[in-house]
Amino acid sequence: MTARKVRLSDVAAAAGTSTKTASRVLNGDPRVARDTRARVEAAIAELNYRPDPLARSLRKGTDETVGIVVDSIADPFFASVTGEIEKVAFAKGLTVTVASTGRSAERERVVLDGLIRRKVAGIVVAPVSRNHGYLNGLSCVVVFIDRSPVGLAVDAVLVDDYQGARTAVRHLIKHGHRRIAYVGDLPDLETSGKRLAGYRAEFTAAGLDIDEELIAADCAEIADAGRRTRELLRRPDPPTAIFCANTSCSMGVAPALHSLARTDVALVAFGDFLMAASLEPAVTVIDHSPELIGQLAAERLFHRLSGLDGPAEPARRIEAPLHLVPRGSGELMP
Amino acid sequence: MTARKVRLSDVAAAAGTSTKTASRVLNGDPRVARDTRARVEAAIAELNYRPDPLARSLRKGTDETVGIVVDSIADPFFASVTGEIEKVAFAKGLTVTVASTGRSAERERVVLDGLIRRKVAGIVVAPVSRNHGYLNGLSCVVVFIDRSPVGLAVDAVLVDDYQGARTAVRHLIKHGHRRIAYVGDLPDLETSGKRLAGYRAEFTAAGLDIDEELIAADCAEIADAGRRTRELLRRPDPPTAIFCANTSCSMGVAPALHSLARTDVALVAFGDFLMAASLEPAVTVIDHSPELIGQLAAERLFHRLSGLDGPAEPARRIEAPLHLVPRGSGELMP
């Protein structure tokens, strides 16, 4: 009933060959006679043999697994990215292991180290640390997402945070706003830093002054964003529009505007979110699809793994397209 | 610089012992002399040795990994559950591998099979198939979440879908509603089936008739829920309230109500979602925290793995608490 465990040697015995030949069949080695191959395949089917992935990995020195490392798996953005990569990986027969950094550079190092020790074939990582030199000389394909590699030449799938932010701010300026608040995460995160830089650049390009008091770039949590929004609107000279630099912040800003009944304040958010379209007014967003990012990352990873490129193929930087989705909140006039 | 690869035998050599003794130190075997242990530990530190998890797993026949199998990793509910389990697992030094079923029973079988072949120590699974007998006789700890095991005695962390739905419907009836629509997923999913049963039971208990026309139990996608909501409200005898049986449906129902400006229709949703509190009116929900479910599942899993229970400890059914969070939408009168 429960065939306890079938090993390759059992298959070989059943087929009347050596394990080596059975192994050849398993790995598609062409140097096997037609009928020998057939006998081995029959034995495999009959015994319902499946190779032991652990043993194989130990011997081969590489495991058919891809690792995914992100800030938090619960984060909707990273959850979508992960889901997409898992789909592709499953289709190729690879296992997916996940790990979160909690945004700690130290933990990033620990989990990456763990994955590498497990000889994963490839890793997709949304890095936290400032320097990734320690990953050099790895015999493992790495693709960065969301943030770019420093001190390391690997593929990266990114969005153009800087231009995205400029587009958002330009949109608001075009609709007549001059006092536009910035609500975002700490700018020492690469992504946040670039978005803030884009915000600033667009003001400068438009010949407008920046009121530093309207910049709330210290919102790590949803609640912070809500609180800072209230503070901004309480000012004697409140903003007429808000540029919200990431999804978490949107989750704080939008509710705050609602509870204050200040839906007259224009809003453009960086990153789409599930309910954005159903709020009243619906939220105009700069969309960067996590599914697409996941797909692009997976594609890049498997391409490298397939070895179709020469190994010398230089690191590539892929920009996932961004586009502004006008829904109402961003088109309000002051 | 990059110490290519340090094996246990290198450590042993450096410490002047056999690999077996080094292994003893590694595994905390008490039968090692004090100074031998010290020497081995020094060698480990000096060579920066880390054991190879694959080799260890192969030999031991079990991998320090927990598998998580859910409908979709991108689903916010499962993403939170997964994130929580990963946190706990990381703290215990275990790796986490994930796989999605896409709600296909066949795929469920395939991914579970894959995990088992990899000799994972434990699995947390949100099952899809109707019978899990094929998992019997496994040397692997399994914990079910969200749906209960059939033909198999394993631990399960569940919510009381039936009572939750009754609570929701009772709440609406108490506020004067008689025509309450049901919008939910297909009832052949255990969870959905129970919620629908709860809906029906509460009507019966209140001595009210059920209008089958108000039951839209065929919404597998967000878009379906939106469409069905519009249909329901277009009826000559529309409902005055909606009970929304899962989060995905809420994502469809709430926007639909908004876009129709029908925020006079009462709404209670099963499952909290990020923006629920910020909609206008805020959405009353039956909350079942995915974080809590993840924690409970992880706790149960690691408890079993620790072997503190006798192996004969009977399967336990754990109910994660549910509670109604009134926020406005559920308290509207007809």
Place this chain on the structure above:
DNA sequence: AAGATCTGTGACATCGATTACCTTTCGGTC
């Protein structure tokens, strides 16, 4: 004082596959 019981340790087999390196067979060449 001979046996019994612990300690501490190492040699060697083992987990289940793959790789390096042979051997054999056979057809074709010159």
Place this chain on the structure above:
DNA sequence: GACCGAAAGGTAATCGATGTCACAGATCTT
């Protein structure tokens, strides 16, 4: 007819750790 090369397949080592078992010396027993 000796030689070469390709095809087909086998033997044994190996990946890196742990389990089995044997054994020497120290410490008790009675």
